Amino acid sequence: MATLTAKGAATRARIIEGASATIRELGVTATTLDDIRERTRTSKSQLFHYFPGGRDELLLAVARFEAARVLTDQQPHLGALTDWDAWSAWRDAVVERYRRQGTRCPLHTLTSQLGGTSPGAQAVVTELLRHWQAEIATGVRHLRDTGRISPGLDPDTVAAALLAGIQGGVHIQMATGSTAHLEAALDTALAHLRASAPDLARDTARSGALAARDG
């Protein structure tokens, strides 16, 4: 793969997207290169031309593709967690995103297969988590700096806990099909933040810290 013409790049992208869709339908283990070949209208040689490392390299590319999508699907909310309304909108966007995705999380299964095997896949996930958590932490820090939450809360710890709740909520959704846990995790975390508000700020937010849900 010395150089890549426009046509070549398009084919490569088509393969990744098609593989991603196929994996969503069949799961990683059940997806064969022939399935991908058929859906993307490519030949075996093309698959290996664009991904000389074979199946693993393709899967890694798909993981990268999916990881990017996870973050963009949360925009513009994730990048602007300024006031409570923004947090609420983000919360809804996250729930909606995963509800729409259904009971298959390509990235989860993808990394559970590649995770231990290749350090590359591990890096993709680690980087995604790091970025995601950093964005959340920035939002929390903003809440703190504007006096909306207790100054005693550590933004990074809160963000880590929130991210864990989201991950677990999604994971449970994969097994049960319900987003109840994801919602509980998000709502409880937000309630925690709201309840920590200094009296003045809480009065301003006024809508009931315990009720948590959209006041």
Add this chain to the structure above:
Amino acid sequence: MATLTAKGAATRARIIEGASATIRELGVTATTLDDIRERTRTSKSQLFHYFPGGRDELLLAVARFEAARVLTDQQPHLGALTDWDAWSAWRDAVVERYRRQGTRCPLHTLTSQLGGTSPGAQAVVTELLRHWQAEIATGVRHLRDTGRISPGLDPDTVAAALLAGIQGGVHIQMATGSTAHLEAALDTALAHLRASAPDLARDTARSGALAARDG
């Protein structure tokens, strides 16, 4: 498998345990029946004798085995979440359990492979989660009924959020190798509970003289 002699039952159990151990080392996808056969000193025919449904049936049995272990590993703490000390001990036990397990969670990978495929595996996980959450909720309810936390908190929601945090923390550990997120999730959830305590109970808890309250 009309009847099962003592010897047969022992062999069956040996296969499940050996398969479980092998999967922990190699991961689900990389584990072949021959690997299991070799480790458990059995023959191909034995594998299919005790698990006529083949690989999938064996994997399901392993999932059941692992699911049971998840809960027993948390005992006796999980069954007696009465006061803050008990909660703290449980928290430590959970962290320790997963730290010891390392970056391979057999159940996670097991179900991510069987999850979508077989309804049986899904049932195993769902039941595990249900049971786990119920135990946590019982503990939360006890805290509430003894006035240690705000009566406004819904035990089931809190338990769901906490369980999601644990699951996510473990999941992140699989990718990063660190239990930081798991600990953040647990600690944040417990901090939330403690912070919700009515003033009297919080003061009492701080001093450790719990017996005196509510006379």
Add this chain to the structure above:
DNA sequence: TCAGGAATGGACTTGCCAGTCCATTTTTTC
């Protein structure tokens, strides 16, 4: 002790699927 069922051994079949290879077509470049 012997008969029938359970347990075991292990060779063999079968099918799939990743990866290879070379021929052919298309595009780029000078």
Add this chain to the structure above:
DNA sequence: GAAAAAATGGACTGGCAAGTCCATTCCTGA
């Protein structure tokens, strides 16, 4: 417009791993 490079087609291989089958040994109960 011709050579070089890139893209494509698709048959073929090789190996692996699940599952089958039958022969043999072991156990149990009457």
